[in-house]
Amino acid sequence: MKNFATPPTHRRLADHSADLRMLMLAAAAVIVGTGSAMGAWLLLRAIAIATNLFWFGRFSAGPSEISDNGLGLWLVAIPIIGSLIVGLMARYGSDKxxxxxxxxxxEAILYGESRLSPKVALLKPLSSAISIGSGGPFGAEGPIIMTGGAIGSLFAQQFDLSAAERKTLLVAGAAAGMTAIFGTPVAALLLAIEVLLFEWKPRSFVPVVVATLSAFLWRPLLIDSGPLFPVMHHALLGPATIAIALAMGALAGCQASLLSILLYRVEDMFGRLPLHWMWWPAIGAVAVGIGGLIDAHVLGAGYESIRALLDGSMALRVALILLVVKAAVWLIALGSGTSGGVLAPLLMLGGALGFVIGHFLPGGSALWALVGMAGTMSGAMRAPLTAALFAAELTGDFAMLPLTIAGSVGAYAVSVLLIRRSILTEKIARRGRHVLQEYSVDPLDFLLAGQVMSPDPETLPGGLSLAEAINFFATAKHRSYPVVDAEGRLIGLVSRSDALRWQMEDNAPLKASLAEVLSDVSLPVATPQKPVSQIADMMVDSGIGRIPVVDPATSRLVGILSRQDLLKVRHVHRASEWKRR
Incomplete structure (x- = not known):
């Protein structure tokens, strides 16, 4: 019998190759991170240019506030014009x-082998700049995540890389883009882990860190240094404050759940319109324009409004308007299918909720605006660690981490109870694709063959003739049986299909023994110390559903591991999670 189990030398070579590929991806991540930082700079410049063109009729990349415009009732037309342009770009460019x-x-990561097109890399930031610049109530984070991901994917497609390696560079570009916009490297890493990577492995984590740090180092040169909203809050962190933060998080979780439900109700309403989807953004923009007439602060990304919420300078009346009007125009605009992000609106709406309620709580309204931001982002995106760190990094106020974590977890718990999916994965589910955001350890990875195998299996003696084996399989219980010699050492494996083949062959040596026939046959075998996951791979590679388990010192057969045994492992693992005794 020939054993084609992977020798130790080959395993070491495979591990060495994996290490080299991780280093190669890390080197590529420097380029991807730099490209994403440049993309973030271009996106912000494009938004500034679009804002100046649409609202003030000047070609400039200088800072400007939409609320300073003097258009009066003509204000309503600007979002409509911008949305018409975006609709045309989506229809004749790329609907992505x-x-x-x-x-x-x-979706590209899970179902598209991490391939994004050059069209997306070009049109997504351009359409988002037009959408936000013309008053669309969105942030720049979603577009830059998509754009950075496209940069990473396009770079990876220039080389002979696997889908997993393309995914790593796609996510590296996305995290780097978010870091460049917001200056939040740790939150970007956590977003990659909680939302995008769907794994925690060195091969992906290390390159994503490298890309994120590259973008973080470029940020002071291209965009700005320091926190985006530098604010320091002062609060006594005690049991009462933590309890209030949990309660605030629970309210934010209710808000996030309601926003997610309403968003897809609005999307369904647009889907029933007897018009091509190209026109939907313009229809949604009518609501945006009306919202702008009520209060111009609801237009655009609204970073100044977020800053006012966090430093406590916003009037309560304006916060209440944001809480209602901003939510309405954002839901209608996003539901219409225009181009824009969710993160900044979620921050603003969560901040407005915390700001309003904070007027009746100790610590000041600005402190609870911070907690509300973390909570609403966590509840909507199902990314509690990302939300907690994001709020702290945005302000540089890491002393408030216990409160943002409490708010995030409170919102996450409520959101999980109220809605089945996050605001991100619900959209994918509506396309018929199920996405599970819960991570767990595969039980096959930490169990060994000796713990799962069926010990002392039924065997056939090596001296049995082929004719006797054919008769045996006429009434045999299993599809295959190990063949052993007189000392119990494994010779090979014989199956019912082998017996049928011998029976059909005219020249089959029916008097020959099984030991003689199997002497040159390769067979996958395992040892009691081999991880069950590797044995599952053996079954797939060889097509053999029963793998013999032998003592490595004596080659004596000690057990057998079948597909049924693997299914039992899964059943026992699930039972351990749910069954109570």
Missing amino acids: IRGHGIPEAI
Whole structure:
């Protein structure tokens, strides 16, 4: 018998090759991170140019606030014009630019082998700049995540890489883009882990870190240094404050769940319109324009409004308007299928909720605006660690981490109870694709063959003739049996299909023994110390559903591991999670 189990030398070579590929991806991540930082700079410049063109009629990349415009009632026309342009770009360019970007990145990772097109890399930031610049109530994070991901994917497609390696560079570009926009490297890493990577492995984590750090180092040169909203809050962190933060998080979780439900109700309403989807953004923009007439602060990304919420300078009346009007125009605009992000609106709406309620709580309204931001982002995106760190990094106020974590977890718990999916994965589910955001350890990875195998299996003696084996399989219980010699050492494996083949062959040596026939046959075998996951791979590679388990010192057969045994492992693992005794 020939054993084709992977020798130790080959395993070492495979591990060495994996290490080299991780280093190669890390080197590529420097380029991807730099490209994403440049993309973020271009996106912000494009938004500034679009804002100046649409609202002030000047070609400039200088800072400007939409609320300073003097258009009066003509204000309503600007979002409509911008949305018409975006609709045309989506129809005649690429429909992948519609929506907020992150679901499309997830879908490309899970179902598209991490391949994004050059059209997306070009049109997504351009359409988002037009959408936001013309008053669309969105942020730049979704577009830059999609754009950074496209940069990573396009770079990876220039080389002979696997789908997993393309995914690593796609996610590296997405995390780097988010870091460049917001200056939040740790939150970007956690977003990659909680939302995009769907794994925790060195081969992906190390390159994503490298890309993120590269973008973080470029940020002071291209965009700005320091936190985006530098604010320091002062609060006594005690049991009462933590309890209030949990309660605030629970309210934010209810808000996030309601926003997610309403968003897809609005999307369904647009889907029933007897018009091509190209026109939907313009129809949604009518609501945006009306919202702008009520209060111009609801237009655009609204970073100044977020800053006012966090430093406590916003008037309560304006916060209440944001809480209602901003939510309405954002839901209608995003549901219409225009191009824009969800993160900044979620921050603003969660911040407005915390700001309003904070007027009746100790610590000040600005402190609870911070907690509300973390909570609403966590509840909507199902990314509690990302939300908690994101709020702290945005302000540089890491002393408030216990409160943002409490708010995030409170919102996450409520959101999980109220809605089945996050605001990101619901969109993918509506396309018939199921996405599970819960991570767990595969039980096959930490169990060994000796723990799962069926010991002392039924065997056939090596001296049995082929004719006797054919008669045996006429009434045999199993499809295959190990063949052993007089000392119990494994010779090979014989199956019912072998017996049928011998029976059909005219020249089959029916008097020959099984030991003689199997002497040159290769067979996958395992040892009691081999991980069950590797044995499952053996079954797939060889097509053999029963793998013999032998003592490595004596080659004596000690057990057998079948497909049924693997299914039992899964059943026992699930029972251990749910069965109570």
